[in-house]
Amino acid sequence: MTQTAMALSTDAKTQIAEALNQSVAETAVTTMLAQNFHWNVKGMAFAPLHELFQQIYEDHFVAQDDLAERIRAIDAHAEGMLAGMLKRSKVDEHDGHASDKDMIKMMLDAQETLAATLAGCGALAAEHGDTLTEDLCIARGQTHEKFAWFLRSHLR
Ligand SMILES: [Fe+2]
Numbered sequence: 001m002t003q004t005a006m007a008l009s010t011d012a013k014t015q016i017a018e019a020l021n022q023s024v025a026e027t028a029v030t031t032m033l034a035q036n037f038h039w040n041v042k043g044m045a046f047a048p049l050h051e052l053f054q055q056i057y058e059d060h061f062v063a064q065d066d067l068a069e070r071i072r073a074i075d076a077h078a079e080g081m082l083a084g085m086l087k088r089s090k091v092d093e094h095d096g097h098a099s100d101k102d103m104i105k106m107m108l109d110a111q112e113t114l115a116a117t118l119a120g121c122g123a124l125a126a127e128h129g130d131t132l133t134e135d136l137c138i139a140r141g142q143t144h145e146k147f148a149w150f151l152r153s154h155l156r
């Protein structure tokens with residue numbers, strides 16, 4: 001049965017918030033990774049890659065806010081500490097010393113990880129009838145798969 005935020009059980013809210021916090025953490029770590037690569041990328045494809053990494057971090061910066069605000073809308077706590085996010089995230093930081101091709105590969109991995117995390121978060125929300133969280137997660141998962149396609153297309 002479809003539930004609105006306030007009709008969700010405490011257990012459902014806790015589980016959904018945990019999955020959303022995972023999504024926020026990975027989105028935030030990937031935001032910084034994309035800005036890092038935007039700054040440090042080198043090579044003949046500098047201009048389009050500098051631009052693509054900017055497109056990614058601008059998208060992700062807005063998305064992390066949308067996801068965190070959905071956590072608050074279901075009346076749970078949004079993790080706001082970088083240390084906590086790094087601990088949760090399956091996407092790792094990087095020092096930014098890498099070739100353009102390795103940056104593309106790392107960002108592709110990050111986008112695929114995020115797509116999987118968001119798909120899982122959407123499925124969990126659906127299990128609890130939380131259609132509105134499910135919808136947000138589906139939209140975010142689709143965006144990560146679009147960026148994954150953009151990045152993968154550079155490697156073929
Ligand atoms: Fe810039």
